[in-house]
Amino acid sequence: MSLLHDLSKDRRVVVYAAAVVLALIFIAVFGLKFGLDLEGGSYLQLQLQGAVAQVDVSPEKILEAQFHGTSVEKHGDSYFVTVQGKVDSTLADDLGYSGAKIVERDNTSKVTIIAAPETVITNYLKKSLDADVKIVGVAPVKYEIRTNVSRDSLNAILAPVGGSVPSGEDAFVEGVTADTVDETKKVLDSKLNRLGLQDIKVRIVDNKFILIDLAGMDVATAQDVVGKPGKFEIRIQTENNQTVHVLYGDAVESVDIPQGDRQGGWGVPFMLSEEGAKVFQKAAIDAGATKDPDAHYISMYLDKDEIFSAPLAAELAGSLAKSPVRNLEARVGSGDAGSQKAKELYIHLREGALPVNVEIVGSGQVSAALGKQFKVQMVIAGLIALLAVAGMIFYRYREKRVVLPMITTSLSEVVMMLGIWSLAGWQLDLASLAGIIMVIGTGVDQLVIITDELIRGGEASALERSIKERAAEAAAKAGTAIAPTSSKVYLGRLSRAFSIILGAAATTVVAMLPLLYMGFGALTGFALIIILGVFLGVAIARPAYGRIIGHILGTS
Amino acid sequence: MELEDIISKYPPRQIMLLPIAIIVLALISLSVTYLNTGSPVRLGIEFTGGTLVTVPQTGTEDTLRSQFEGYPLVDVRNIGSRYMLQFGPMSDSDYARLAKQVNEKYEGAEIKHMGPIYSKELQAQVIRYLPISFLLMAIVVFLVFREPIVSLLVVISAIADILTAAASMNLTGVQLSLGTVAALLMLIGYSVDTDILLSMRVLKRKGGVDEKIIGAMGTGLTMAGTTIAAVLSLIIVSNFLYFVIPSFSRMDVIADMSTVLIFGLAADVFNTWVTNAQGLRWYMNRPGKATRRQKK
Numbered sequence: 054m055s056l057l058h059d060l061s062k063d064r065r066v067v068v069y070a071a072a073v074v075l076a077l078i079f080i081a082v083f084g085l086k087f088g089l090d091l092e093g094g095s096y097l098q099l100q101l102q103g104a105v106a107q108v109d110v111s112p113e114k115i116l117e118a119q120f121h122g123t124s125v126e127k128h129g130d131s132y133f134v135t136v137q138g139k140v141d142s143t144l145a146d147d148l149g150y151s152g153a154k155i156v157e158r159d160n161t162s163k164v165t166i167i168a169a170p171e172t173v174i175t176n177y178l179k180k181s182l183d184a185d186v187k188i189v190g191v192a193p194v195k196y197e198i199r200t201n202v203s204r205d206s207l208n209a210i211l212a213p214v215g216g217s218v219p220s221g222e223d224a225f226v227e228g229v230t231a232d233t234v235d236e237t238k239k240v241l242d243s244k245l246n247r248l249g250l251q252d253i254k255v256r257i258v259d260n261k262f263i264l265i266d267l268a269g270m271d272v273a274t275a276q277d278v279v280g281k282p283g284k285f286e287i288r289i290q291t292e293n294n295q296t297v298h299v300l301y302g303d304a305v306e307s308v309d310i311p312q313g314d315r316q317g318g319w320g321v322p323f324m325l326s327e328e329g330a331k332v333f334q335k336a337a338i339d340a341g342a343t344k345d346p347d348a349h350y351i352s353m354y355l356d357k358d359e360i361f362s363a364p365l366a367a368e369l370a371g372s373l374a375k376s377p378v379r380n381l382e383a384r385v386g387s388g389d390a391g392s393q394k395a396k397e398l399y400i401h402l403r404e405g406a407l408p409v410n411v412e413i414v415g416s417g418q419v420s421a422a423l424g425k426q427f428k429v430q431m432v433i434a435g436l437i438a439l440l441a442v443a444g445m446i447f448y449r450y451r452e453k454r455v456v457l458p459m460i461t462t463s464l465s466e467v468v469m470m471l472g473i474w475s476l477a478g479w480q481l482d483l484a485s486l487a488g489i490i491m492v493i494g495t496g497v498d499q500l501v502i503i504t505d506e507l508i509r510g511g512e513a514s515a516l517e518r519s520i521k522e523r524a525a526e527a528a529a530k531a532g533t534a535i536a537p538t539s540s541k542v543y544l545g546r547l548s549r550a551f552s553i554i555l556g557a558a559a560t561t562v563v564a565m566l567p568l569l570y571m572g573f574g575a576l577t578g579f580a581l582i583i584i585l586g587v588f589l590g591v592a593i594a595r596p597a598y599g600r601i602i603g604h605i606l607g608t609s
Numbered sequence: 610m611e612l613e614d615i616i617s618k619y620p621p622r623q624i625m626l627l628p629i630a631i632i633v634l635a636l637i638s639l640s641v642t643y644l645n646t647g648s649p650v651r652l653g654i655e656f657t658g659g660t661l662v663t664v665p666q667t668g669t670e671d672t673l674r675s676q677f678e679g680y681p682l683v684d685v686r687n688i689g690s691r692y693m694l695q696f697g698p699m700s701d702s703d704y705a706r707l708a709k710q711v712n713e714k715y716e717g718a719e720i721k722h723m724g725p726i727y728s729k730e731l732q733a734q735v736i737r738y739l740p741i742s743f744l745l746m747a748i749v750v751f752l753v754f755r756e757p758i759v760s761l762l763v764v765i766s767a768i769a770d771i772l773t774a775a776a777s778m779n780l781t782g783v784q785l786s787l788g789t790v791a792a793l794l795m796l797i798g799y800s801v802d803t804d805i806l807l808s809m810r811v812l813k814r815k816g817g818v819d820e821k822i823i824g825a826m827g828t829g830l831t832m833a834g835t836t837i838a839a840v841l842s843l844i845i846v847s848n849f850l851y852f853v854i855p856s857f858s859r860m861d862v863i864a865d866m867s868t869v870l871i872f873g874l875a876a877d878v879f880n881t882w883v884t885n886a887q888g889l890r891w892y893m894n895r896p897g898k899a900t901r902r903q904k905k
Contacts, residue, residue, distance in 0.1 A: 100726055272720050273708040413701060415727040418708075420717035423663075423858075430857055434846035441838035449831045484791070487843065487863050494839030495799060498832035502806060505828040553809045556753035557802040563745035564798025567738035572655075572731060572787045579791055 069597030073465045076472020083475040088482025091428045093421025094268040095275040098573050099411040102201040103229040107193050110216025112173035118214050134164040149176040151380035181210045187310050189230050199409040236408050240400045258574045272418040290350040291340045299336040304329025308402045311395035319391035320384040321399045330377035337373045346370035360401040431486040438490045442497050454605050459500045462598045466496050469589045485578030492586030499554045503599050506550035547599045558587045621891035628884040632769050635776035642779050653784035658728040660696040664715040689851030689858035746797050762888040763804040766880040770800040774873035788862035792869035803829040803881040811889050818893045822886045833878050843867040
């Protein structure tokens, strides 16, 4: 077999053959995964609501309004609020200032609060919006508000304390930071994994939307599952090394974003309800933890999994001996590991509640039976397409030595695409199957360009003869031709064919680029498989085809 | 071949009146729709918001309508072995109720819900991304040829393709959906393939312009033929197969996508071998230009 012998020496043909074999191995080993619309299941498209804003407001005015004070002074790190009459001892705690001191003298109270100006603003926004607020930028300080808020509504909230959002586009940007989107995704991931659901895909699109695919579930159930919190429990270690139940998740009123302290330690602050704080105090005293805190571990569980366990802190034990404490903090360690742990615990403490308000943008379901039917229909469409394409090229060339390599090359491009698809673990959905059929259609076009350049279809001098005759003649000569791939004419024609192909391939790729981002990911598969098909075709399959068809036609 | 005769017999200026007329007609169709509906093509449910439900056919259309009386049911269509129900926008709680009801009553239901944010965002995306796609394609074309007039001819042919495809949507009643947007983008990328082939052959090969055009046409028409064959099979399977095999049903996304593609591809054959080819004939045969070319 001189043809095989010659070709086996060509680098392009070897690479091509290796790629096809590799792709087949990938498909065999990793298998093809099908998308939701072919397997059955439901999807949810969520939009994260929130904004990143700058605010112009004086912390003193905020404190004055919050405590109904007559004057507020700032000395160093502390604010001193003077209030006529008595101040409720829980007011400062409620507003988020733990460790505030209240001194009463002559019918006036003086509240001392140790807090940075940004903390005061954050607390005010949190309280007014009933949502999480996080500082995300310095100079200018920016606040990420994790709920649906507009510039106007934020201004309305700031107006009573003489504040406003500065003018300018940058001062109020809708959407949340990339970190927050990522965090939300993690919460969903961990929550759905804990529920033991298989084949869940949580994706982020456009840094604004989260897509969740839930295989084998109808859309009504899916909405329930995503909205349903986990079961959280706090237990305490008793004298004889056993644990007793203290509280359930309903006693946790709020959980704060993890905070690092000056020593690099990390913790997650959370607040108990008044009732919960009393129960917690009683449990600590009953267990003897207030007297010997080191020997009494406080443990937290989510859906029966232990998520935190540490001895009661000595200072907290001291406070608990005297009165209930509402603001607690779960300390997890220091450094990067501590920060990571704190983030995880934060997610768990919230019982799988999402850090940001989300709105369901779209949702839907496909039944498994219908998906299966679509799959069959698409396979039929693919086969019909392949046959139709083969028919078209046979009609033109009337020469099976041209048609067979073309169809084989086209098929092998599909195999390579599927190989990469299964290696990457991507799912084939309805749209990406349509994409494959489009690649068959356009890929063959490029093979036609190569073939015609090589047999000089359309050359002025050869115009009288039909392309069919020339193809047949060229093919008939193949046996006697001498090493055609080394011929200069041949290489010149091939390179001209490739300049056309590259131009055509580039326009297809750039036109498909927007689809990667459009439509909440619904057409990502379509765009990606077309782009991939074009790249594989141009880089691997078509150069090899150029050599093979050159040998077969024996162009010289 | 008649098309070949047209290419060489008449002077380019006369023939060019034909594509110009088609472009004008397409623009008229698009602007009439724009004046009537506020957008150049009719917007599908993905752009207006609402809910689509398909259920297996068990009863008559009337029983179906009565089952969903409390909801904003806009349309019921028979799509093979299934009914497709289209609902207008409704509140989240209504939708949750509807989804539960559909799943209780029917096994194997398909549901697609597009909230107001979805449709608003999608409209914004199309307005943002379609022009970007087109611009990127034009840049690639200019980079490939580095000849302003030749590149411009290719881009004009592409514009004509897209306009014709969009106008054909109005003609055939295909609404703008995610699938049709994908088809339009696909056309932007694909429609220039044969134009690039034609222009390359005319610029880079030796010989007379008309002969080179006719030579390129052999290759180009085969290319169009294979792609049209692939798209036709999509049309048949997504649109008509359920008439033959009753258990099959219509695949909306694929059906819409392939309808737009087939019109775009047909327009592309015309625009490549008439609009672009005549443009090249005129450009290459200009006095001065032609002699310079021949010497190369």
